[in-house]
Amino acid sequence: MISEDFAFLNEKQREAVMATEGPLLILAGAGSGKTTVLINRIANLLKYGKSSDTELMPEDASEEDIIIMNKGGEEARKCASYLPVAPWRILAITFTNKAADELKNRLVSSLGDKANDIWACTFHSACVRILRRDAERLGFESSFTIYDANDSVSLIKQILKQLNLDDKTFPPKSVLSEISRAKDSKITAKTYSERASIIRDIRKIRIGEIYTRYSEELFRSNAMDFDDLLLYTVKLFEDNPDVLEYWQNRFEYVLIDEYQDTNRLQYNFARLISGKFNNLCVVGDDDQSIYKFRGADIENILTFEDNYSNCRTIRLEQNYRSTSHILDAANNVIRNNIGRKGKELWTDKEAGEPLELYSADNENDEARFVASTIISDIDRGASFKDHAVLYRMNAQSNALEYAFKRNGIPYRVFGGTKFFERAEIKDVISYLCVVASPSDDLRLQRIINVPARGIGRSSLDKAVKAASDEGLTLFEVLKNSDKYPELSRASYRMREFTAMIESLRDSVKTQRLDEFLDTLLEKTGYLKMYEQSGSPEDESRVENIKELKSNIINYMAEAEEPSLPGFLADVALYTDLDSYNEDNDCVVMMTMHSAKGLEFPTVFIVGAEESIFPSIRSIGDPDEMEEERRLCYVAITRAKNKLYITAAKQRMLFGRTTNNKISRFVDEIPDEHIVRKNVTRGYSYSDKAWDRNYSYEPDYSEPTSGRPIIKTGPVKSTYRITPQKPQASKPVPDFKTGDRVKHRAFGEGVISKMTPMGGDYLIEIDFGGTVKKLMLKAAVNFMGKL
DNA sequence: CGCACCACAATTTTT
DNA sequence: TTGTGGTGCG
Numbered sequence: 115m116i117s118e119d120f121a122f123l124n125e126k127q128r129e130a131v132m133a134t135e136g137p138l139l140i141l142a143g144a145g146s147g148k149t150t151v152l153i154n155r156i157a158n159l160l161k162y163g164k165s166s167d168t169e170l171m172p173e174d175a176s177e178e179d180i181i182i183m184n185k186g187g188e189e190a191r192k193c194a195s196y197l198p199v200a201p202w203r204i205l206a207i208t209f210t211n212k213a214a215d216e217l218k219n220r221l222v223s224s225l226g227d228k229a230n231d232i233w234a235c236t237f238h239s240a241c242v243r244i245l246r247r248d249a250e251r252l253g254f255e256s257s258f259t260i261y262d263a264n265d266s267v268s269l270i271k272q273i274l275k276q277l278n279l280d281d282k283t284f285p286p287k288s289v290l291s292e293i294s295r296a297k298d299s300k301i302t303a304k305t306y307s308e309r310a311s312i313i314r315d316i317r318k319i320r321i322g323e324i325y326t327r328y329s330e331e332l333f334r335s336n337a338m339d340f341d342d343l344l345l346y347t348v349k350l351f352e353d354n355p356d357v358l359e360y361w362q363n364r365f366e367y368v369l370i371d372e373y374q375d376t377n378r379l380q381y382n383f384a385r386l387i388s389g390k391f392n393n394l395c396v397v398g399d400d401d402q403s404i405y406k407f408r409g410a411d412i413e414n415i416l417t418f419e420d421n422y423s424n425c426r427t428i429r430l431e432q433n434y435r436s437t438s439h440i441l442d443a444a445n446n447v448i449r450n451n452i453g454r455k456g457k458e459l460w461t462d463k464e465a466g467e468p469l470e471l472y473s474a475d476n477e478n479d480e481a482r483f484v485a486s487t488i489i490s491d492i493d494r495g496a497s498f499k500d501h502a503v504l505y506r507m508n509a510q511s512n513a514l515e516y517a518f519k520r521n522g523i524p525y526r527v528f529g530g531t532k533f534f535e536r537a538e539i540k541d542v543i544s545y546l547c548v549v550a551s552p553s554d555d556l557r558l559q560r561i562i563n564v565p566a567r568g569i570g571r572s573s574l575d576k577a578v579k580a581a582s583d584e585g586l587t588l589f590e591v592l593k594n595s596d597k598y599p600e601l602s603r604a605s606y607r608m609r610e611f612t613a614m615i616e617s618l619r620d621s622v623k624t625q626r627l628d629e630f631l632d633t634l635l636e637k638t639g640y641l642k643m644y645e646q647s648g649s650p651e652d653e654s655r656v657e658n659i660k661e662l663k664s665n666i667i668n669y670m671a672e673a674e675e676p677s678l679p680g681f682l683a684d685v686a687l688y689t690d691l692d693s694y695n696e697d698n699d700c701v702v703m704m705t706m707h708s709a710k711g712l713e714f715p716t717v718f719i720v721g722a723e724e725s726i727f728p729s730i731r732s733i734g735d736p737d738e739m740e741e742e743r744r745l746c747y748v749a750i751t752r753a754k755n756k757l758y759i760t761a762a763k764q765r766m767l768f769g770r771t772t773n774n775k776i777s778r779f780v781d782e783i784p785d786e787h788i789v790r791k792n793v794t795r796g797y798s799y800s801d802k803a804w805d806r807n808y809s810y811e812p813d814y815s816e817p818t819s820g821r822p823i824i825k826t827g828p829v830k831s832t833y834r835i836t837p838q839k840p841q842a843s844k845p846v847p848d849f850k851t852g853d854r855v856k857h858r859a860f861g862e863g864v865i866s867k868m869t870p871m872g873g874d875y876l877i878e879i880d881f882g883g884t885v886k887k888l889m890l891k892a893a894v895n896f897m898g899k900l
Numbered sequence: 901c902g903c904a905c906c907a908c909a910a911t912t913t914t915t
Numbered sequence: 916t917t918g919t920g921g922t923g924c925g
Contacts, residue, residue: 768909
């Protein structure tokens with residue numbers, strides 16, 4: 115029996131692994147072993163083909179085979195096995211590069227090298243591969259470049275200027291999301307404009323003009339934005355039956371992960387590419403659909419069974435991640451949603467500890483609670499990386515970062531400014547793009563005057579106008595700028611610039627990619643610009659550029675045929691979370707959205723207040739509220755062993771003080787699963803503050819031995835430069851050099867040095883050999899005088 | 901053309 | 916409160 119091969123799976127999982135034929139919907143609850151199922155399903159296909167899911171005799175069975183099969187037994191089973199599916203006939207789609215890499219790695223490690231031929235990639239990279247082959251059919255060159263969100267915004271801004279439209283009335287980002295929504299419904303710029311004029315919607319008419327121009331510009335630049343990758347792939351399929359047939363024949367089995375996050379284009383893509391064999395397996399969780407604002411359409415998963423009438427549905431409800439207190443909390447919250455398939459997670463794990471609600475006085479108190487709780491966990495032998503702090507908005511990370519930084523808690527913030535969105539990285543990438551693609555006007559404009567080359571906005575605008583008037587690329591105009599009287603002033607410098615780019619285009623042909631990067635950085639004077647100043651920001655920029663170089667080296671090692679366009683395509687689809695490295699022993703801080711798919715022993719959900727979570731924008735809209743509740747469900751189910759929820763009675767946000775009620779989601783958790791520690795406490799910075807503030811946790815003063823050694827100093831974060839903010843002018847607690855103190859995390863020590871710093875003191879404490887540097891005002895919350 | 905200063909707005913963001 | 920982007924001046 116094939117099922118013996120998958121005896122380690124639970125019944126439902128096994129069922130999902132063996133149901134290889136036809137459309138299949140796997141509703142996989144959080145932590146239900148979804149990836150395991152995906153991997154084993156592919157393993158099953160590679161090993162047994164469709165055998166586990168059919169009673170038909172293999173078409174190629176010989177008479178002899180049939181005789182053996184009729185006898186039954188082991189020999190018969192081998193015989194009855196349909197030919198294994200060739201790895202290259204399997205397409206497995208995920209949403210993130212990280213998930214794709216993970217899938218691929220796990221496939222290779224359990225199935226061997228042949229798994230490398232499986233297409234395990236994101237929607238977007240699958241589309242890129244498909245488009246590279248046939249982009250000419252759409253009028254694009256196959257070397258088309260990919261515009262990221264920022265590139266798109268810049269282009270829209272430029273167009274607004276050209277059309278003399280006000281960016282207050284037409285905020286680039288909302289225009290873009292309007293365009294994106296149109297593309298999602300396959301509405302072309304032309305159709306959009308026509309519809310706008312029929313309904314005489316003046317605003318839509320304008321947006322139609324922008325859309326038209328935007329599409330033209332992209333086309334002219336031989337570029338596609340993220341939506342285009344899908345849109346044009348679908349269009350390519352629809353307009354070219356032979357192309358569609360080619361891919362349909364190739365992919366006998368299609369798997370799609372995180373199906374609840376697909377948009378309509380992705381639905382179209384999936385339907386088309388799996389159209390021949392109809393072996394489409396989608397895996398997802400309607401309760402974890404949290405990306406509506408990005409176009410994800412929960413209806414895709416809710417109506418899958420209607421769209422595929424012969425579809426089978428399998429629910430994976432056994433959870434292997436969390437304790438039952440946590441699961442029950444999650445179940446009770448999500449139960450309040452109406453638009454869902456309905457699932458109830460269960461576990462045979464122990465009940466564990468109930469959740470804890472801490473109602474803080476304000477955001478600093480909240481942060482301190484989190485910090486002190488983490489430190490006492492560390493006392494008990496836990497690692498920092500076992501802890502995650504999840505919030506609704508990135509802006510909430512500030513108070514937490516303070517508390518962590520001042521107490522030597524290493525942390526890492528995800529989100530915010532991403533590596534590939536940093537100015538210096540985008541600049542260098544832009545240089546590379548300009549070298550690779552002569553028609554990339556947008557990126558050319560970005561870097562032409564970085565470092566300063568005396569080619570300013572006004573001259574550049576004239577050149578842009580000339581280019582658009584004559585239908586030439588900007589580069590061509592710049593190269594021949596001596597022919598344009600209006601460009602005479604900057605002409606020399608422009609031609610100097612184009613000559614430099616052209617010489618770089620020569621170098622790229624002969625040099626290795628990493629060497630070429632060095633050449634580029636040198637010839638353009640880009641690196642020099644940052645190396646001279648010596649300011650810490652610039653140093654970190656140089657570091658980041660080095661980091662980019664290691665990216666290139668990585669790429670060269672992995673790619674079959676490394677090339678500059680190849681690298682750029684990779685980079686365009688690469689984001690930060692992809693490089694989340696759990697080896698670093700850091701507390702992880704991120705939004706609840708970013709946390710999807712991750713798990714941590716201890717989780718803090720902070721800011722559980724009405725109008726923060728649920729967000730103020732969703733209050734009053736039932737659909738939005740359900741989405742927030744799903745987000746809550748996602749957040750709760752990240753926790754394996756312990757979940758803390760915190761709310762602040764008063765919170766300073768965006769310079770305003772607000773008083774919010776505790777989140778309705780907390781009320782939805784039954785009392786038996788949550789301990790509500792609504793201790794109203796005084797708030798003071800006196801030297802006894804420590805006693806008072808933390809008296810709610812009676813076992814705190816127990817000294818613990820065997821505490822792991824904590825690395826000193828803040829951990830370098832590649833992801834964000836956290837500026838040192840000035841201290842508020844609060845009274846400085848009464849400590850002096852030579853005082854003996856006891857710190858909750860670091861034990862007993864002596865203050866060896868105190869340096870006044872911004873209304874506070876930087877204190878150095880010698881904990882029996884290890885010297886820790888702390889900010890006094892914050893440290894006082896974690897230590898007392900002996 | 902570059903820099904400084906001021907006004908303004910700030911959910912969430914896999915590609 | 917924070918960061919960013921636009922404007923105006925040197």
